[in-house]
Amino acid sequence: MAELKCILWDVDGTLADTERDGHRVAFNMAFEEAGLERRWDIDTYGELLAVTGGKERIRFDIDRGDMPEMPYEDIAALHARKTIHYQSLIAEGRIPLRPGVRRLLEEAYDADITLGISTTTTPSALDALIEHSLGKEWFDRFAVLAAGDIVPAKKPAPDIYHYAMEQLGVAAENTLALEDSANGWKSARAAGIKCVVTVNGYTREHDFNGADLVVTELGEPDTDAVDVLQNPHELECHHVQLKHLQAILHG
Numbered sequence: 001m002a003e004l005k006c007i008l009w010d011v012d013g014t015l016a017d018t019e020r021d022g023h024r025v026a027f028n029m030a031f032e033e034a035g036l037e038r039r040w041d042i043d044t045y046g047e048l049l050a051v052t053g054g055k056e057r058i059r060f061d062i063d064r065g066d067m068p069e070m071p072y073e074d075i076a077a078l079h080a081r082k083t084i085h086y087q088s089l090i091a092e093g094r095i096p097l098r099p100g101v102r103r104l105l106e107e108a109y110d111a112d113i114t115l116g117i118s119t120t121t122t123p124s125a126l127d128a129l130i131e132h133s134l135g136k137e138w139f140d141r142f143a144v145l146a147a148g149d150i151v152p153a154k155k156p157a158p159d160i161y162h163y164a165m166e167q168l169g170v171a172a173e174n175t176l177a178l179e180d181s182a183n184g185w186k187s188a189r190a191a192g193i194k195c196v197v198t199v200n201g202y203t204r205e206h207d208f209n210g211a212d213l214v215v216t217e218l219g220e221p222d223t224d225a226v227d228v229l230q231n232p233h234e235l236e237c238h239h240v241q242l243k244h245l246q247a248i249l250h251g
């Protein structure tokens with residue numbers, strides 16, 4: 001029986017539906033700007049999400065023959081431009097938070113739960129999302145922002161979770177992760193952290209066998225939008241609340 005002291009949040013697909021409406025669109029803007037014909041449609045981007053990291057996704061698309069060969073510097077430049085486009089999309093308010101995210105963050109913050117971010121997204125993209133979707137006060141409310149290339153091995157490796165817990169001085173048994181994808185769930189599991197998964201259109205068919213709760217979204221009290229897909233702790237769960245996360249760790 002362990003007490004819940006810390007919640008670590010994934011960003012892309014978990015805090016906001018950033019992949020389909022943010023990153024994908026920003027990649028296409030960078031491709032068009034560079035004079036490339038390639039566009040990643042929604043299904044294609046769904047395939048590429050199996051590859052972690054933006055530069056790595058471009059490399060993968062080149063290697064399978066769907067984009068022209070280019071040196072690493074060009075890939076890095078494309079990715080840098082994509083990051084700028086992505087920040088513009090966020091700054092224009094085109095990427096809202098997912099349902100229930102603000103509610104659960106505020107509930108946990110008010111209960112003095114330590115909050116942190118554990119993501120492979122770039123620090124600048126994370127900063128833009130916090131500033132424009134969550135609000136500047138959250139820069140202080142998150143006790144750690146673990147993002148980007150701060151550790152060498154990206155998810156599904158556990159390194160980013162290990163890093164965040166080390167920075168915070170919390171143990172895995174007192175920590176719970178929120179993720180939306182199989183890679184994220186594997187990363188949390190490999191770090192010994194229990195995990196609630198909020199799936200989206202890209203991740204619904206992933207294998208989350210062993211996850212502590214799998215739902216379609218965190219949900220709000222006044223809606224019926226939450227489908228509970230896996231519920232091994234048999235929680236009474238209409239929308240996901242702090243008490244559910246605490247019950248998972250107690251169990």
Ligand SMILES: [Mg+2]
Binds near residue numbers: 010011180181
């Ligand atoms: Mg994610």
